[in-house]
Structure formats: structure tokens, C-alpha cells
Amino acid sequence: MDNPALPVIRLKSDRAPGHPWVWSAQVHKPDSRLPPGTVVDIADSRGNIVGRGFWNGHARIALRVLGNGYEAIDDTWIAARIRKAVALRRELLSLDDTSDAWRVVHSEGDGLSGLVVDRYANSLVVEYFAAGMWRFREAIHAALAECFPGSSLYWFAEQHVQKQESFDCRSGEAPEPVEVHEHGLRFRSAPGLGHKTGFFADQRDNRATFARLAQGRRVLDLCCNAGGFAVHAMAGGAVDAIGVDADAAILDIARGNAALNNVQATFEQGDIFEWLRAAIADGRTWDAVVLDPPKLTRDRTQVVPALKKYFAMNRSALDVIAPGGILLTCSCTGLVSEGDFLEMLRRVSLNAGRSIQVLEVSGAGADHPVAATVPEGRYLKAVFCRVD
DSSP, X not given: OOOTTOOEEEBSSSSOOSSSEEEGGGBOOOSSXXXXXXXXXXXXXXXXXXXXXXXXXXXXXXXEEEEOSSSOOSHHHHHHHHHHHHXXXXXXSOGGGTBSEXXXXXXXXXXXXXXXXXEETTEEEEEEOOHHHHHTHHHHHHHHHHHSTTOEEXXXXXXHHHHHHTOOOOOOOOOOOEEEEETTEEEEEOTTSTTOSSOOGXXXXXXXXHHHHTTTSEEEEETOTTTHHHHHHHHTTOSEEEEEESOHHHHHHHHHHHHHTTOOOEEEESOHHHHHHHHHHTTOOEEEEEEOOOOOOSOGGGHHHHHHHHHHHHHHHHTTEEEEEEEEEEEOOTTSOHHHHHHHHHHHHHHHTOOXXXXXXXXXXXXXXXXXXXXXXXXXXXXXXXXX
């Protein structure tokens, strides 16, 4: 049924891993060197096989558990998992009816630890986080080509990932920017620019919710990126919208997105702290504010400083929200828990002397499923509030 001669990595515990990540301190190193990404059997301290996955003796995550030890981890297995992930999006979630920009594979959420795939119309962007997945790249690309005939493929891995995982991912030429669609609106996306794709599909449902709440209101979109919230709000009946971001290049995309949808929105470059200080000094206020900053840290030791920065951002934002206004505040920092983020908001409310009613706590769309054993997969927090 499968190859019985796989190398065996023994855990220091007598229990099966409860999480697909097993850290290097939790295992006994093998006697002989195994190449990063080798498929191995995983045994508990008593020698019982309790799983199967990728081994990487160079990485902090020494084992990525993929199966229970009874099924082969091979090209056929990889292809089946990808087809299952696509079927979830197309058959159960019916995402093609809403958008042609969605997450195809969400790493542990789809049982494919170390692999993320995003679709932007006829372009697929594949991001590798693990040497084991990189070793299966030909099978991955073939399965994606089967599921999305005629689509172009672009793959990459960030430099810090390649260094940590000890593999060399050489990307091809990035595809041309493409137009994608969401809830009847048009947006420009530039696949192949890493996280700067010009479009973040994880906020798709939150953009629609915010647009509904922002009808008839004046909107301020802070850390606006490609202007998704501002464009949705104006298309949904907002009175006016201003977007602010530090990245001049992404603001050009935002202005193009407004033009694509025939809506009037203003976009200004600036550091949000400086921009807000000037707005507060001028006595300006808005009825609906979005605060969606980029990830603040990947380091567990920097969570407290990150929460302090979230506090400062949100505290400043409150000073430009008119009484009865709407605040959508977001965090895509996976290491910051939902509980810690809400506690930060509680302290902001007390410090400002203003009432904050939490209306809804949302996250990424359903195309970003979260495995019950991997709460870290729920990285996005989107908190809809009313501020008095």
C-alpha cells in the first residue's frame, strides 16, 4: 500500500502530536542526515507509528505532520488534497458565483502544511513555506493545471523562508497584472509581487459588510492598500471616501480601482500617525473608519510591542470618528490572539472615555479554512464596532 522503508523520526513524547507542527526540541534527531523535506514516519517514544510527514532538521519546525501513517505521501496524495481543496471552494462555497479571486489552498487548513495557493482570475500564485512542499512542486503544479486549465502559474518563497527551511526556490517571470472581480466590482491585481498583489481576497466578505454599514456615511480607509474598502463603500452608497497608505505605488493601483468602478474616492500618501495627527488638529471627523494595517510581527517576543502599536493606532483613530460612527479595526498578525486584540480595544475605550460596541467579530473568508488543531490559522481579526 505504501513504502514500508521510510525513515523513522521518534518523538520525545509517548503521545501523538496534537498539532501538525512539531518543534525540533520535541524530537530525537536521526543518526544519519536526511535532506530537508524528506517524507518520514513519526513514532512516539515507545516506537509506535503515530503519523507521517515532512522532516527538516534545519528548521525550527522539525516535522510537519500530513497523515496518520497509513497512507502514502506521494504525488497522488498531493493531487487528491488539492482537488479536495478546490472542490470545497467551488462546490460547497460556490465562490465562482461571487469572485474570481480566492484562496485555493490554505496550508494547514487544507491539510497541506507549507503550501498556499491564490487565484487571481486566470493566474495562480503559489507560495511555498516548507522544503517538503517544494520537493513536490511538479506534482503541485500539475494538479493545479488540471483544476484550472489554461491558467498561468507563478511560484515563489520569501527569502527568510528559504533560509529557514534550506531550499532554493527560483521563481519564473511574474505574470502581467490582471483584472479580478468581487461582488460585481472590478479590481486590478498584480500577481507575483509577493504579498503586494494589489488585492487581498481574505477581506472579501468584510468589504461587503463594511459597505452596507457605510451607506450614507463619510468614509476614512486607513492603511487602505489597493482601496478595496473605499471602493466598496462608494459603490454601496457612501457619501465620500478617503484612503491613506504609506506606499505610493499601491495608491496608484487604488486610484485605478476607483476608476474601474466609476466611483469617486481620494487617496493620499502618508504615515497614518502623522496623517491622523494633522486631521485631529484640523478637527476633521468621519462617520465610518477602517483600520487595516499590515502584519506587525512574526516574532513571538514582539507580541506585546505589536499590541502597543495597535493600541496607539486605534486610540488615534477614535479621535476622528464622529459620535455614532462605525469602526472596522483589523489585525492580520497571527501571533496576536482574538482575545488580546479585543482586550486592546477595551483599553482604548477606557483611555478615550468613549463607548465602543462590538457588533461583530469576523475573520478571513471561508476560502481560508482553519483546522481545529491549528488556531494560529485564524490570523485575521476584523472587529466591526459602533463608537459613541
